Amino acid sequence: FPGLTDVSISEDIPVEGQITVPVGSHSPDEEFSTLDEPVRDTIMRDLKAVGKKFVHVMYPKKSSALLRDWDLWGPLVLCVSLALMLQGGSADSKDDGGPQFAEVFVIIWFGAVVITLNSKLLGGTISFFQSLCVLGYCVMPLTVAMLVCRLVLLAGSGTISFIIRLIVVLAMFGWSTLASTAFLADSQPPNRKALVVYPIFLFYFVISWMILTFTPQ
C-alpha cells in the first residue's frame, strides 16, 4: 500500500482544540425532579396525557404517542366504570353484585394479558405494558355503548330497544377492534397480522356480549 506509508501529520498544520465536552449548565436534578412543583401541575399533566390518548382512540390514526408514553390510568377508569355499569343485571340482586364486578375486571385484564402474551410470542416488537395500555384504552367505545344501552333500557326493553342496542354495540365493537388493530398490527411482522387480530376480535366480542345481554333488574 504505497499511499499509506506516510500517515504522519506535517508539523506546520496546528492540531488544537478542546478535549472537554461542554456540560449543560443546568444540573439534571432541576430538570427532572417533579417533587417541588405544585400538586395541581402534576395532576393536570397526567390528566392531559390521559385525555390526549382518549382522543387518539376516538380518531385512530397511526401515531406513536399512545405507544410511547403508556399509562394504565385510562384503562383502569374505563374498566371500573364498565364493571360498575354492568352490575345489578342478574337474577337475584341480593348477592350477585360482588362477583359480577370481579368477573368483568378479571376478564378484561386476563384477556388483555393473554392477547399481549400471544402477540409477543408471535414475534411482536411491542412491550407488555404498551400493549396493555392500547387494549385498555380501546375499551372506550364499548363503555360508551354500555352507557347508551343503559339509557335505552331506561326507555323500555322491547324488540325495538334490542335492535337499537344491537346496532350500537355492533358499531362500537367494530370501532374498538379497528382502533386497537390500527395500533397493534404495526408491531407485527406483516404476514402475521391476522394471527394477532383474531384474539383481539374474540376479546372485544366477549365484552360486547356482556354488554348486549345486560338487563337491569
Add this chain to the structure above:
Amino acid sequence: QGGGSAVIDMENMDDTSGSSFEDMGEMHQRMKEEEEEEAEGDAGAAEEEDGEFLGMKGLRGQLGRQVADQMWQVGKRQASRAFSLYANIDILRPYFDVEPIQVRARLMESMIPVKMINFPQKIAGELYGPLMLVFTLVAILLHGMKTSDTIIREGTLMGTAIGTCFGYWLGVSSFIYFLAYLCNAQITMVQMLSLLGYGLFGHCITLFVTYNIHFHSLFYIFWLGVGGLSTLRMVAVLVSRTVGHTQRLILCGTLAALHMLFLLYLHFAYHKVVEGILDTLEGPNMPPFQRVARDIPVGSNAVLNTTAKATALTL
C-alpha cells in the same frame, strides 16, 4: 451494650455463594458459637438487655433477626433465579411460530381422516391454533346463551364456559397422553395438545350452527357427521403411531368416546342450564321455545323468541 453488637460483624454478613446451604449452615453455626460465648459472659446483663430491645429477648433476638434476614435474602435470590428460568415465555416461542396459511391448512386437515395408518403420521406441535380454538369455543358457548329478554347470571356462565373448555382441552390431553404412555404410543404432550385442540374445530362448527338453528335432528346429523370426522382423524393419527391391537383399541376407544360425549354434553347440558333458568322465570305454561322446529332463516334470536312467544300466547 456495645459489646453485644460488636459480635455481629456486618462485613461477614455479605453473601459469598448464596446458593449453598453449607455456607448458610456454617454462618449460622458461627453465629451460634459466638452467641453462646456472649451468653455465658452476659448472663448477668441479659435482664437489662431485655428491657432495651422491645419485645425481643436481647442479644438472641437481634441475632435471630439477622439470621432471618439473611435467609430471606438467600431465598429471594433463589426464587428470582427460578422465576427467570421458568417464567421466561421464550420457552413457548417455537410453538407459536406459524403463518396464517398454515393455520388454515391445519384447520381444514383436522376434518379429513387420513387413510395411511401403517406409517406414523406427522403432527405439528403448534399451540397457537388450539389455543385460539379453545377461546373460540368459549365465545360460541357464551353466544349460545344469548337470549334477549332473559336475565342470566353472566358471571357464572362465563366462569363455567371457560373452565369447561380449558378443563377439557388440558385434562383430556393429559389423560390420553398418560394412556399413550401406557400403550407405548409415539406421541409427545405438545403433539397431543395440538391434536386435541384442532379436533375442537369440529365442535366449534357444530355448536355454532346448532345454537342458531334449533333442530334437534340437525344437531344429531352434525354430531355424527362433523364430530365423527374430526374424531376419526384424531383416531387415525393415533392408530398410526401405536403398535398392537389391544393398545390401539384402548387408546382410540377412549379418545373417541370422550370427544363425542363432550360434544353431546355441550349441546344438551348447556341447553338444560338455559332452559332451566327460563322455565323457572317464565312459569310452566310457556312452551320451551328452543325445542320448536322452525324453518325461519337464521335471524335475530330476539325476533324469533318474541314471535314464538306471541304464537304460543295465541294458541
